[in-house]
Amino acid sequence: MWDTLIITPFVNVLLYIYMLVGQNFGIAIILFTIVIRLVTHPLTVQQIKGTTAMQNLQKDKRFQDIQKKYKDDKEKLAQEQMKLYKELGISPFGSCLPTIIQFPIIIGLYQTITRAMAASPLDLLNLTKHIYPVFDKIYPLLPLKSQFLWMDLGQPERLNLPFLPWGIPVLAIVVVVTTYIQSKLITPPTTAGDGAANQGAAMSKAMNLYMPFFMGYLALTLASGLSLYFVASNLIGIAQYAALGKVNWRSLLPGGGDKTSPKPGGGTSTTPKTATKK
Amino acid sequence: MHPTTNMEEKSSMKISRLHITVVILLLGFLLSSCTGALPASGWPVVSADSDMAYVASGAEVFGVRLNDGSMAWRFPEKADPQKGYYSTPTLTPDGQLLIAGYDHKLYSLNPKNNGQVNWTFQEPKNRLIGSPLATDEGIYQPSTDHQLYALDLKGAKRWTFSTQQPLWATPVANGNNLYQSSMDHFLYAIRMADGSKVWATDLGGALPSGPTLSPEGILYVGTLSKEMIAVNATNGRIVWRIPTTAGVWSSPALHEGILYFGDSGGKFYAIDTANGKVVWQNEPGGVITGSPALIENGVVFGTETGALIALDFSGKTLWNQPINGKLYSSPVAAGDLLVVSVTGGDNLLVAYDHNGNQRWPFTPPK
Numbered sequence: 299m300w301d302t303l304i305i306t307p308f309v310n311v312l313l314y315i316y317m318l319v320g321q322n323f324g325i326a327i328i329l330f331t332i333v334i335r336l337v338t339h340p341l342t343v344q345q346i347k348g349t350t351a352m353q354n355l356q357k358d359k360r361f362q363d364i365q366k367k368y369k370d371d372k373e374k375l376a377q378e379q380m381k382l383y384k385e386l387g388i389s390p391f392g393s394c395l396p397t398i399i400q401f402p403i404i405i406g407l408y409q410t411i412t413r414a415m416a417a418s419p420l421d422l423l424n425l426t427k428h429i430y431p432v433f434d435k436i437y438p439l440l441p442l443k444s445q446f447l448w449m450d451l452g453q454p455e456r457l458n459l460p461f462l463p464w465g466i467p468v469l470a471i472v473v474v475v476t477t478y479i480q481s482k483l484i485t486p487p488t489t490a491g492d493g494a495a496n497q498g499a500a501m502s503k504a505m506n507l508y509m510p511f512f513m514g515y516l517a518l519t520l521a522s523g524l525s526l527y528f529v530a531s532n533l534i535g536i537a538q539y540a541a542l543g544k545v546n547w548r549s550l551l552p553g554g555g556d557k558t559s560p561k562p563g564g565g566t567s568t569t570p571k572t573a574t575k576k
Numbered sequence: 577m578h579p580t581t582n583m584e585e586k587s588s589m590k591i592s593r594l595h596i597t598v599v600i601l602l603l604g605f606l607l608s609s610c611t612g613a614l615p616a617s618g619w620p621v622v623s624a625d626s627d628m629a630y631v632a633s634g635a636e637v638f639g640v641r642l643n644d645g646s647m648a649w650r651f652p653e654k655a656d657p658q659k660g661y662y663s664t665p666t667l668t669p670d671g672q673l674l675i676a677g678y679d680h681k682l683y684s685l686n687p688k689n690n691g692q693v694n695w696t697f698q699e700p701k702n703r704l705i706g707s708p709l710a711t712d713e714g715i716y717q718p719s720t721d722h723q724l725y726a727l728d729l730k731g732a733k734r735w736t737f738s739t740q741q742p743l744w745a746t747p748v749a750n751g752n753n754l755y756q757s758s759m760d761h762f763l764y765a766i767r768m769a770d771g772s773k774v775w776a777t778d779l780g781g782a783l784p785s786g787p788t789l790s791p792e793g794i795l796y797v798g799t800l801s802k803e804m805i806a807v808n809a810t811n812g813r814i815v816w817r818i819p820t821t822a823g824v825w826s827s828p829a830l831h832e833g834i835l836y837f838g839d840s841g842g843k844f845y846a847i848d849t850a851n852g853k854v855v856w857q858n859e860p861g862g863v864i865t866g867s868p869a870l871i872e873n874g875v876v877f878g879t880e881t882g883a884l885i886a887l888d889f890s891g892k893t894l895w896n897q898p899i900n901g902k903l904y905s906s907p908v909a910a911g912d913l914l915v916v917s918v919t920g921g922d923n924l925l926v927a928y929d930h931n932g933n934q935r936w937p938f939t940p941p942k
């Protein structure tokens with residue numbers, strides 16, 4: 299089921315792109331990532347809209363009042379929240395549903411690239427099982443040529459320079475940097491002083507810090523074809539958010555984009571700002 | 577800030593960190609477990625001499641006694657799951673057992689002394705998928721780093737020959753020249769003495785298996801582009817080529833002017849070497865990736881669906897044995913036995929007599 303609906307169509311699209319771009323697997327991975335991200339762009343738009351609506355809601359005075367008023371009565375709190383959602387026309391699942399739908403697609407994209415790299419007989423045999431019978435032209439192109447720039451896309455990447463005794467993991471560094479930039483750019487500025495918003499902001503901050511290193515570790519150890527996909531995916535993600543006007547460029551500056559300042563004791567003081575409802 | 581709120585926030589922070597850890601662990605699990613870092617995957621392969629079978633399977637290689645299927649030794653003593661051995665163990669004329677690994681190394685073992693290591697050749701820069709050819713003159717190891725390495729019998733390098741893509745296939749030799757299939761679509765003739773190129777012919781598709789050389793000097797090799805091709809070993813000219821229904825993954829067996837081989841579409845062919853005409857074909861079903869073994873009255877081959885099939889030379893079924901597991905590799909005739917290695921089955925190795933009666937199974941002890 300998974301293979302029929304996701305992997306097999308994806309494999310054929312990737313191989314078709316590989317054929318069109320003159321058997322350059324690196325370019326094929328980048329274009330394939332762009333194509334899939336464009337196809338899922340409407341979902342990304344919905345996800346961003348849903349997230350924005352939820353963020354604005356948290357700044358709404360009525361929402362904050364409800365939180366305080368019913369903090370000891372979870373059931374009533376949920377009822378009142380639902381009422382407010384209806385009144386403002388916000389779907390509580392507006393941001394997570396598109397994410398949930400996109401998730402298998404992203405996993406499928408990742409798996410497709412891994413399978414297409416087929417560096418052993420069993421992997422290549424399995425890859426051929428995914429090729430549509432009508433797509434006969436691809437057989438003379440197998441296995442895919444894994445050389446791209448200085449990289450073997452089936453191996454972890456290192457740039458070996460004659461004057462250095464070790465290889466530099468260029469792609470892993472690029473993955474760390476682009477993941478960090480992407481997460482910083484798409485994180486909205488924090489303003490509210492209530493617990494829920496602070497918790498969300500703290501989580502975002504921690505994710506912004508840990509995730510790039512985690513992705514960097516994966517890039518360091520996994521085949522460089524996947525690292526190339528990570529980089530392409532990060533850059534396309536930034537472009538998508540920028541096109542929708544959701545990129546917070548100031549957040550790249552030191553202290554930029556964060557309207558809360560830390561206070562001794564772990565608390566935060568909030569810069570006064572009028573909550574606006576869009 | 578109110579002390580209670582401060583405590584709540586600290587508690588929130590703790591929960592957040594927990595959430596982040598869980599998210600990262602889940603993501604890591606998904607990314608690595610779904611597919612991972614191009615795992616060392618392959619199928620177990622077997623070879624045999626007069627009294628032992630040698631099976632390479634993932635992290636280990638086993639020496640198994642042919643008389644009763646008991647284990648004589650295992651290599652290495654402590655298996656490393658990061659390593660993989662999936663190339664057919666090769667015996668040299670002076671009694672060494674060569675094991676090519678996905679860890680980029682070629683090992684020489686002493687099969688009569690518990691598989692102890694004689695020497696290791698560590699120069700290849702990528703996986704060794706194809707097994708080496710061993711002759712009186714030396715060892716010829718294909719590598720996925722696009723090189724064919726020629727060594728002497730003590731593991732010292734003599735020369736290398738470069739191709740454009742990985743080498744998965746064992747070369748064949750006629751005393752003067754080596755014939756090497758490459759995934760770059762070329763079949764190469766290489767002078768054994770110095771590694772110089774004699775000729776190279778583009779066959780239009782990747783060549784995952786080595787050619788079969790006839791006494792008349794014709795090479796027969798299958799391609800992933802769905803063809804079986806006959807090539808003149810003297811000058812590299814194509815003599816004939818015939819289409820198959822799917823890719824050909826293994827070397828054909830040659831018996832009295834007829835080639836026998838299967839393809840990954842599940843068809844099995846008998847081809848007249850004189851003109852490339854199909855003498856008969858059989859469709860047992862299931863992917864066929866291994867070469868057939870020749871027995872006195874026919875050929876034996878395995879299928880991915882777990883059938884070990886014996887056909888006589890006219891294509892009639894002699895016997896058909898179902899096996900629990902997948903049969904990707906070539907069965908091996910060893911005296912009055914046929915041994916076959918199994919992927920994902922109850923046993924790693926099963927031995928049959930030539931009538932298809934099971935003699936013993938082998939499962940590695942824990």
